[in-house]
Amino acid sequence: MDAALLGQLMAAGLFLLIILVLMTGYIVAFTLGGLAILVGFAGIAVGAFDQSLFAALPNRFWGVITNPVLVAVPLFVFMGVVLERSGIAESLLTTMGQLFGSLRGGLALSVVLVGALLAAATGVVGATVVTMGLLSLPAMMRAGYDPKLATGTICAAGTLGQIIPPSTVLIFLADILQGANSAAQLSLGNFAPDTVSVGDLFAGAILPSLVLVAAFILYIVWKAIFHPETCPPVAMTPAEKAGLGLRIVGALIPPLLLIVSVLGSIVTGVATPTESASVGAVGALFLAAVKLFADAYLGAEGDPKRDIRLFWFWLVAIAVLGATAFAFGAAGLLNTMLGLLAVALIVILARGDLRRSYLQTLFYSSKSTMSITSMVFIILLGATAFALVFTQLGGSAMVQGFLENMPGGQFGALFVVFFIIFILGFFLDTFEIIFIVIPITAPVLLIMGVDPIWLGVMIGLLLQTSFLTPPFGFSLFYLRGVAPRTITTPMIYRGVIPFIVIQLLALAVLWIFPDLATWLPNELFRSDAPGTEGAPPPPPSFDEGGGEDEFL
Structure with a gap:
């Protein structure tokens, strides 16, 4: 049988085999990468796959890991987990x-x-x-x-x-x-x-x-x-x-502030997605610090005095952040957020209970981000091996x-x-x-x-x-x-x-x-x-x- 035709049949078989194995619940990354490499070696044996292509696989893996576009992924995941926790x-x-x-x-x-x-x-x-x-x-x-x-x-x-x-x-x-x-x-x-x-x-x-x-x-x-x-x-x-109106303002401002900072900087061309992801990650840390600060110093949830204080706090914060973003762009916005975060952290770290709460939030958010990011990227590495073998077999x-x-x-x-x-x-x-x-x-x-x-x-x-x-x-x-x-x-x-x-x-x-x-x-x-x-x-x-x- 012609080697090209045989390679295409092997590519089709690889795709179907991967789908079947994935439906059994086996680990995705190992299914993609492992089966691709096994079929690649089978292709070498029948002359349908060039074995020298496997030598390029480490460089492909390195290119995936060092891709600057994908740096935004763990930053956005971290931002979301911090807000949730x-x-x-x-x-x-x-x-x-x-x-x-x-x-x-x-x-x-x-x-x-x-x-x-x-x-x-x-x-x-x-x-x-x-x-x-x-x-x-x-x-x-x-x-x-x-x-x-x-x-x-x-x-x-x-x-x-x-x-x-x-x-x-x-x-x-x-x-x-x-x-x-x-x-x-x-x-x-x-x-x-x-x-x-x-x-x-x-x-x-x-x-x-x-x-x-x-x-x-x-x-x-x-x-x-x-x-x-x-x-x-x-x-x-x-x-x-x-006090429902004030509570609505206090609850809406943090996510809206983050949305405007992240998506606004991308859509307006002020920052790249990776740069805006860093703004979002720092912004989420800042919002978490403000939440702890409000719980400790501005009153309990549902207290009207807390709602009024939070309203004025966010009004001043938005004015400061908006002015720096307008004057200095994404870099100024990020630096201002870092400065406000530093001030909030100084206040928080002065109290043992707040320090423990904030560090726990940071620890579990980092751990969850590491777990999610590792899962996605190990699948991506397996998919890289699959794409190489499938393409070179004529798929x-x-x-x-x-x-x-x-x-x-x-x-x-x-x-x-x-x-x-x-x-x-x-x-x-x-x-x-x-x-x-x-x-x-x-x-x-x-x-x-x-x-x-x-x-x-x-x-x-x-x-x-x-x-x-x-x-x-x-x-x-x-x-x-x-x-x-x-x-x-x-x-x-x-x-x-x-x-x-x-x-x-x-x-x-x-x-x-x-x-x-x-x-x-x-x-x-x-x-x-x-x-x-x-x-x-x-x-x-x-x-x-x-x-x-x-x-x-």
């Missing part, structure tokens, strides 16, 4: 629940809004789902909510961290699409292609994520109007109503031929890839899908003329469903772990189905209106860039059948 997320959830709880569906609305805010401030799905499950689910059950609506809302709102910047999923997607786009454009004869940066995908995801949040809210409003018995209002006590050429010969041209190829990702989301984690499927399929789709920013946002939105789809959706597991025994697993599964349908409808809207993903990054980063006129064309809408001749 410091109690800022809990305060926000409690206060927003009091704000909307008196409305039918108000608690569910507060969960969605808080989920969106925490996603933009943290991007940590597991911590968000667990926090809302511990705090909101009991309150919703006491209020008489339908368990399916309550659990579905919490799971769906918790997964918004997958698509709302600063999402670690978008960071990895941007890194993969950057390389894929460069290779695709070079193969098409474009030797000065536009780059695909993390900032592009962050900007591209903003409008689609807002559409998704609005769709969740509209569904809850529809339930409140036509099925009011599923989401009754909550009676507010006089103590909860007193990429096989995939390219398969997609280019799909009926419907570009539309058919996109539909098949998206369908495969959706099905794999029932069984595999988000990062597993990213590192296995995207490096294989993205270069082919980009050669066929798909806009890389639109493709990245579409994939990010689709991958979000992997956290919701039974039977292995991670958000379902997170909520199952903290839900009371009266909430059964089938209830959780049935509860997320409407939100999965909403996400699929949001994908259809983004497919029909691709400008939702491409307009903002083009306005911010590419309107004056040279060579914009040579950028890839936008993706097709449903009424464009396409054909192979279009892409030749």
Whole structure:
């Protein structure tokens, strides 16, 4: 048998074998890297794989570890974990629940809004789902909510961290699409292609994520109007109503301050995503210090005097931070945050109880960040070995031929890839899908003329469903772990189905209106860039059948 054909068969067998082994629950990184190396040695034995390529594997590993773009990942993870452990997320959830709880569906609305805010401030799905499950689910059950609506809302709102910047999923997607786009454009004869940066995908995801949040809210409003018995209002006590406005301001300012500092610096071009991640990490430490300081010196939770003092404190802090950011950019903002953090730490460390609390928060946040980051990067190293072996066995050429010969041209190829990702989301984690499927399929789709920013946002939105789809959706597991025994697993599964349908409808809207993903990054980063006129064309809408001749 011809060595090239044999290599392609081995590449297809490697892909299927990895999917099967992953479904058994074996360690992802060892599955990807181990099976790839074993199949590579088998390819050497039959003459389908060049053994010298294995010598390049350490350099590839080193390139992954030293990639400056990926430095943002542990910083954003650390930022999210600090906010969760410091109690800022809990305060926000409690206060927003009091704000909307008196409305039918108000608690569910507060969960969605808080989920969106925490996603933009943290991007940590597991911590968000667990926090809302511990705090909101009991309150919703006491209020008489339908368990399916309550659990579905919490799971769906918790997964918004997958698509709302600063999402670690978008960071990895941007890194993969950057390389894929460069290779695709070079193969098409474009030797000065536009780059695909993390900032592009962050900007591209903003409008689609807002559409998704609005769709969740509209569904809850529809339930409140036509099925009011599923989401009754909550009676507010006089103590909860007193000073609610000031508490709302005090609870909203910390996450909003972090969102503006991080995303604002990226969108305005003041800082790169990695630089803004450092601002976010320092900002989270500062907010945690302020939370401890307020608990110790400004009064207890619910004390009106505390609310007034916090209001004036944040008013002054915003004025100082805004002035330094305007005058000196991201560097001035970071230095000011460091200075305020130093002052807060001096006050905190003077008291033994506060010192222990802050150091415990720092220790557990660092430990959790190390665990999450190590898990993701070891999977990435295994995926690097898989990509090398799969590509050199001829798998990429096989995939390219398969997609280019799909009926419907570009539309058919996109539909098949998206369908495969959706099905794999029932069984595999988000990062597993990213590192296995995207490096294989993205270069082919980009050669066929798909806009890389639109493709990245579409994939990010689709991958979000992997956290919701039974039977292995991670958000379902997170909520199952903290839900009371009266909430059964089938209830959780049935509860997320409407939100999965909403996400699929949001994908259809983004497919029909691709400008939702491409307009903002083009306005911010590419309107004056040279060579914009040579950028890839936008993706097709449903009424464009396409054909192979279009892409030749």
